[in-house]
Amino acid sequence: MKVPQHIPKALRYSMRDFMNEFPNDAACLEYIKEQRFPGGITECIKCKVERKHHRVGNRTAYACDHCGNHIYPLAGTIFHKSATPLRLWFYAMYLMGSTRCGISAKQIQREIGVTYKTAWRMFKQIRSLLSDKDLKLMGPTVEIDETYMGGKRKRGTGRPMRGDKTKIPVVGIVERGGKVVAKVIPDVTRDSITGMVKKHVPAGSTVYSDEYQSYALIGRLYDDNGKILGYKHDTVKHGADEFVRGEVHTNSVEGFWALVKNGVRGVYHQVSPAYLQNYLNEYAFRYNHRFEGNKQFKRILERVSERTA
Numbered sequence: 001m002k003v004p005q006h007i008p009k010a011l012r013y014s015m016r017d018f019m020n021e022f023p024n025d026a027a028c029l030e031y032i033k034e035q036r037f038p039g040g041i042t043e044c045i046k047c048k049v050e051r052k053h054h055r056v057g058n059r060t061a062y063a064c065d066h067c068g069n070h071i072y073p074l075a076g077t078i079f080h081k082s083a084t085p086l087r088l089w090f091y092a093m094y095l096m097g098s099t100r101c102g103i104s105a106k107q108i109q110r111e112i113g114v115t116y117k118t119a120w121r122m123f124k125q126i127r128s129l130l131s132d133k134d135l136k137l138m139g140p141t142v143e144i145d146e147t148y149m150g151g152k153r154k155r156g157t158g159r160p161m162r163g164d165k166t167k168i169p170v171v172g173i174v175e176r177g178g179k180v181v182a183k184v185i186p187d188v189t190r191d192s193i194t195g196m197v198k199k200h201v202p203a204g205s206t207v208y209s210d211e212y213q214s215y216a217l218i219g220r221l222y223d224d225n226g227k228i229l230g231y232k233h234d235t236v237k238h239g240a241d242e243f244v245r246g247e248v249h250t251n252s253v254e255g256f257w258a259l260v261k262n263g264v265r266g267v268y269h270q271v272s273p274a275y276l277q278n279y280l281n282e283y284a285f286r287y288n289h290r291f292e293g294n295k296q297f298k299r300i301l302e303r304v305s306e307r308t309a
């Protein structure tokens with residue numbers, strides 16, 4: 001797999017870099033151990049004093065030099081109890097963190113030579129590391145927009161019409177020059193949408209949207225303590241063919257939807273409603289780390305220890 005050429009050199013992490021840093025399973029295990037026990041395993045939980053530990057044969061364990069008590073750095077991680085060699089997991093993560101629009105379980109199956117079932121499981125586990133459910137945006141200027149995914153429209157584009165029941169509404173909020181939050185929501189009522197704004201957008205931010213009525217009260221929202229949130233809200237009148245009025249536009253969030261939809265079309269072909277949020281998480285992660293080149297792989301790796309069960 002080639003590293004895309006548009007990535008600046010400092011942000012490239014090539015296949016060769018990967019092979020040098022992770023030449024075998026032991027190097028991968030050592031990496032996870034170092035993540036979870038920075039500076040090494042220094043204390044034995046059984047002896048309750050400082051003890052040296054050594055790697056146990058070819059098991060994923062380290063043992064106390066004195067009493068032999070085992071420590072398993074992979075316990076609670078996505079690798080726990082997997083029969084797939086650790087380096088193949090790392091390689092799958094490398095692939096997922098190195099492509100611009102994602103990679104499917106099918107491609108993982110082909111690239112690393114495991115069964116589809118295994119590839120799908122790895123894919124799902126790795127993707128679980130990419131979610132940022134409670135991400136609070138920084139503001140000060142955000143754009144909000146909703147779109148519909150996963151099902152077929154009877155005709156045309158845009159908001160669903162009667163008979164388009166299988167379409168699922170998703171809402172995205174992008175801070176200009178920064179991050180995105182994208183969520184599947186049960187409906188596009190004012191309550192659903194304002195709930196999301198209150199959760200993710202800091203008070204006092206400027207919020208741009210189109211003129212859809214569910215956005216209408218954003219400028220007059222209160223927090224749970226009855227304090228006005230002070231959002232400055234302005235809209236573009238898409239209905240009147242107005243798409244940009246100076247600073248007022250939703251181009252960033254629409255750009256994000258284009259990425260997601262292209263990805264789904266090109267990589268996954270279709271998306272089942274049950275997995276839609278996972279797809280959104282993956283694309284949001286990629287968008288939020290877009291300035292890190294394919295060092296995104298390292299970000300994914302960092303999350304292994306942060307997200308232990």
Ligand SMILES: [Zn+2]
Pocket residue numbers: 044045046047048051064065066067068069
């Ligand atoms: Zn011990």
